Amino acid sequence: MNDDFYRIQRLPPYVFAEVNKVKAAARAAGHDIIDFGMGNPDSAPPAHVTEKLREALKDPKVHRYSLSRGIQGLRKAQAAYYQRRFGLEFDPETEICVTIGSKEGLANMAQAISGPGDVFIVPDPSYPIHTWGFVIAGAEVTPIPNTTDESFFTNLKHTLDTAPRKPVALVVNYPCNPTAFSVDLAFYEQVVDICRHYGVYILSDLAYCELYYNGNPPPSILQVKGARDLAVEFTTMSKTYSMAGWRIGFAVGNKKLIAALTKIKSYLDYGTFLPVQVAAAAALNGPQDYVDQLRAKYKSRRDVLAEGLIAAGWDNVVIPDASMFLWLPIPKAYAKLGSLEFSKLLLQQADVAVAPGVGFGPGGDTHVRIALVENKLRIRQAVRNIKHFLSEDPQKHLFELEKAS
Ligand SMILES: Cc1ncc(COP(=O)(O)O)c(C=O)c1O
DSSP states (O other): OOOOOHHHHTSOOOHHHHHHHHHHHHHHTTOOOEEOSSOOOOSOOOHHHHHHHHHHHTSGGGGSOOOTTOOHHHHHHHHHHHHHHHOOOOOTTTSEEEESSHHHHHHHHHHHHOOTTOEEEEEESOOHHHHHHHHHTTOEEEEEEOOOSHHHHHHHHHHHHHOSSOOOEEEEOSSOTTTOOOOOHHHHHHHHHHHHHHTOEEEEEOTTTTOBSSSOOOOOGGGSTTGGGTEEEEEEHHHHSSOGGGOOEEEEEOHHHHHHHHHHHHHHOOOSOHHHHHHHHHHHHSOOHHHHHHHHHHHHHHHHHHHHHHHHTOTTOOOOSBSSEEEEEOOGGGGGGHHHHHHHHHHHHHOEEOEEGGGGOGGGTTEEEEESOSOHHHHHHHHHHHHHHHHSOHHHHHHHHHHHO
């Protein structure tokens, strides 16, 4: 029997699983781990949305198969959101597809548009499905450094000029997971210009567009004139309304890409449970004060954590303008460990779990990512633990780590 499954062979061991193993062992030994590892929102969704779900469940007809591209009411709600937020009109029939979370949308878009040997350009580090979606689909990924200055355009053009085969698409994600980098519309204008010149599609992941803290709402790439000729954008209910488990996201933009995604999804799924779609439409169409409150909550967590870490002596802490992450360089004394070993050390010595940057690509190995998913009380406790850890002799910790391995 052949168990060299082609797609499985292409996937490396899951980096985060290693940290999870250490985390589980520490918990089993009675440690209270403060867990900043996964970007898993900890708030309840808006009350009127869960109420809508309850109400929708009462209709006996809602338990049947739904539509894989999403019910029309939800596609219309997403069109209204783009109009309200970005001043853009999209046709809910041809330019919008509901997805089972944006991760599913990204993965199935990769399936839809990849052929054997096709090349996709993905910044490194990046949210894993941006890379692995194409790898699973049988395509090749050419990474470029995840930067937001002039070097991004230079690297992009160089990659496009030298690629042995013309790349099909570029992925962008701002505000970014894991780096928390943000960009302005001028950045997107250059990206669109370059991709149009080379005939390359753009897949933009806008998961964190409502989590911003400087009064400047992040732009959509689709606001660039003519961007819908070559770009599609993914958004999600997971972060904006803390509905991560509900599995609702969207793809919006280029008709050909939306048609490709819609077609492949029609073969693969029947859409998210209908009452969930009805409640998601209520979230988009209803009052938005929840989003303001959520933003304020993440902002105050960000401030407590960033200020605490700076005071604790963590060097080069960058306070992000948006996203739900802090992207922290590994302290100098531990830099040679790399992000995986450093994450294990922090877990063992400070009871704090973070995501090792290498889990997002080799370009992330100099950093760890902290998700703002613990409350302020626990953030303060984590800061105290980290302060104690940083005040101790690194040689002692390195010795402990060696002993444990
Ligand atoms: C950048 C980015 N895109 C997409 C997703 C997936 O979101 P969803 O819950 O909509 O699948 C995440 C989740 O953390 C993310 O960080």
